Amino acid sequence: MLDRLNQAMDHIERNLAGDIDVRELARVAATTEYHFRRMFSALAGMPLSEYVRRRRLTVAAAEVLARERTLLDVAVRYGYGSGEAFARAFRAVHGVGPAEARGAGAVLRSQQRLSFHLVIEGSGSMRYRLVEKDAFNLVGRKARVPLVHEGMNPAIVEFMRGLDPAEVRRIEELSDQEPHGLVNVSDDLADSRAEGTELDYYHGVVTGAAVPDGLDALPVEAGTWAVFAHSGPFPETLQYLWRDVFTQWFPSNPYRSRPGPEIVSTRLSDDGAYADAELWIPVERTAAE
Incomplete structure (x- = not known):
């Protein structure tokens, strides 16, 4: 189960700049979409949609700082229909807008990539x-x-x-x-x-x-x-x-x-x-x- 969850995490990473189909994630994890969403939320401590949003904006921030694309190009690349929508989402995660992020000394937030590992717990039992x-x-x-x-x-x-x-x-x-x-x-x-x-x-x-x-x-x-x-x-x-x-x-x-x-x-x-x-x-x- 953990291997399949990590394969689903890999699928998310490969598609941050594209569409992420939850049905495909569930297929990779060999379960139903319903159970995948609930299992992810319980294990990760956040909804799947929130994790994807944070990861996208973490990766987008690196492109904003690289200055190789315009802010609008970065916005479109990560699924935002306008620069304004991207700026609002960016600010919600990072605390500053993308234009401010390009200024000197801007502090940004990173959503680390999730992976699931076996931890030796469960020495107790559940009735x-x-x-x-x-x-x-x-x-x-x-x-x-x-x-x-x-x-x-x-x-x-x-x-x-x-x-x-x-x-x-x-x-x-x-x-x-x-x-x-x-x-x-x-x-x-x-x-x-x-x-x-x-x-x-x-x-x-x-x-x-x-x-x-x-x-x-x-x-x-x-x-x-x-x-x-x-x-x-x-x-x-x-x-x-x-x-x-x-x-x-x-x-x-x-x-x-x-x-x-x-x-x-x-x-x-x-x-x-x-x-x-x-x-x-x-x-x-x-x-x-």
Whole structure:
């Protein structure tokens, strides 16, 4: 897997001054576009699109300083339709515009080329199980919220405060299968998983029952789910569990993520500071080599 990811990085480098097709990167990495984007974001700590942008502007900066091409020629070479668009992007990365960069003493920023290497980690173990589930419905209340990587999500906190307790109890009674009880669900996330991008957040239950009028529902297709259990401080334990699944479990197991909601079942301590959590991720087995 690491060799193929590094081959994909080589492909990016060869095409910085051209088109970079994510489908081709996924093919080189022998996975799906969906899983490649998510895996890259988890391993690199930034969205794929952001990495490509930074690398392009790092290489473009060298050409700006070389003065062998006009600024407009450099802009067009790296995919910008105008000098103004290039200048805005250049400034966003380097802190100065391309014309200023040619001045004496200008300080620029470099996005180093990424490569992936084996580090001796993983001496611990992750608890997981695989569950085959028939099609079901997620039923409850939904809100569109921004993604927050660490700490409490203010938009979710505000959404939860606005829920009617009586309605929440009525929703909980619809639960008739795993994961039992009230769950928190993330769906329709951006492929980049960049902080601040939006997602659909559900507070509801997993059920095979008919959807009552007035509630939000998300139909979910049958498939395989990887279920991870962990306990620790809340909400960090959930955020670190998701990170570890994508940076440790997926590279170590013959599975990849597939489109679908991510479901969290949480039991909080009385003071809300500690959680026993289960994270349900839709997965599919990768083809044998």
